[in-house]
Amino acid sequence: MDEALDAIEREMDRLRTEIRSAAEASDGERVTELRAQLRAAQNGWDALLPGASIPTAAPALRRSMKSAREQVLETxxxxxxxxTQKTIRSVHHAFFGTTLATSSLVTLRRDEERSFRSRSSPRTHVCPALxxxxxxxxxxxxxxxxWPLPQRLLASGSSRVNYLAMAVNLAEAAERAAGEVHADADAIHDLLQGLALNIxxxxxxxxxxxxxxxxxxxRELAHLLPADQEMRDRAARAASQLGSAERLFGASVPQNTR
Structure with missing residues (x-):
């Protein structure tokens, strides 16, 4: 018993050290993952503690009846x-309370492009950012x-702009989700705290x-968005010669956007 407790305590110390390092590096996604691992370790420690009551087992992670495509699109x-796929999985679990398996995303983009080109159904598709x-x-x-093409494009400053836009949207969603049964309040809190580290x-x-x-x-988005939007709009205008599939899934050869 003591050895098991000691092992968990060492693991918890390691996780706290890694959380601190990730926080100092402003790696919000890593902080969120490590906090989840720390909570699991704490639960294990509590269960082994002499004299402690045995906690009720946590329910298994639920899986949605929706397809991977539908889950990704709602997220x-x-x-x-x-x-990124990693961000989509984290956000989906926090706000929708179900697990989006990594394996289900591996071939999703290729399958979506095949479906679009086959014209089998006029539906919304998951596509890559360009x-x-x-x-x-x-x-x-x-x-x-x-989404319109400019929203799907990534210019030199788009990574930061998209990060801030996500923070705004998820903060608003967190306020709406308060009290909803499918939302994981702890996971949402950790997710937002991780985002806040880099704002x-x-x-x-x-x-x-x-x-x-x-x-x-x-506040920061107001300063960065205009220049980034201009770059995206300019690139989108240059893409007007591409076919509909290429505008969604990418050009087969590099294009000159100047």
Missing amino acids: LTLIGAPA AADTLRPVRSMLASSD PGLNSGKPVTPARIRTAAQ
């Missing part, structure tokens, strides 16, 4: 900007075909609330 709609300078797909960055103005010692995250992100 992208919530985020409001192109996002690089603004080449109009080629960006690895592991997903978007919705319902200026949120280190004043005051509680980091969704409202403060939204305000701080909007």
Whole structure:
């Protein structure tokens, strides 16, 4: 018993060290993952503690009856900007309370392109974000075909703009989700706290609330968005000669956007 407790305590110490390092590096996604691991380790420690009552087993992670495509699209709609598969999984679990398996995303983009080209159904597709300078797909960055092309493009400053836009949208969603049975309040809190690490103005010692995250992100976004939007719009105009499939899934050869 003592050896098991000691092992868990060492693991918890390691996780706390890694969380601190990730926080100092402003790696919000890593902080969120490590906090989840720390909570699991704490639960294990509690269960082994002599004299402690045996806690009720946590329910298994639920899986949605929706397809992977539908789950990704509903999550992208919530985020409001192109996002990595890792981010999509984290956001979906927090706000929708179900697990989006990594394996289900492996072939999704290829399957979506095949479906679009076959014209089997006029539906919304999961597609890749495209690089603004080449109009080629960006690895592991997903978007919705319902979005206008500029929203699906990534220019030199788009990564930061999209991060801030996501922070604004998720902060607003967190306020709406308060009390909803399918939302994981702890996971949402950790997700927002991780996002807040990389937003200026949120280190004043005051509680980091969704409202403060939204305000701080909007403040920075107001300065960065105009230039980024101009670059995306210019690239989108240059893509007018591409076919509909290429505008969604990327050009087969690099395009000159100047």
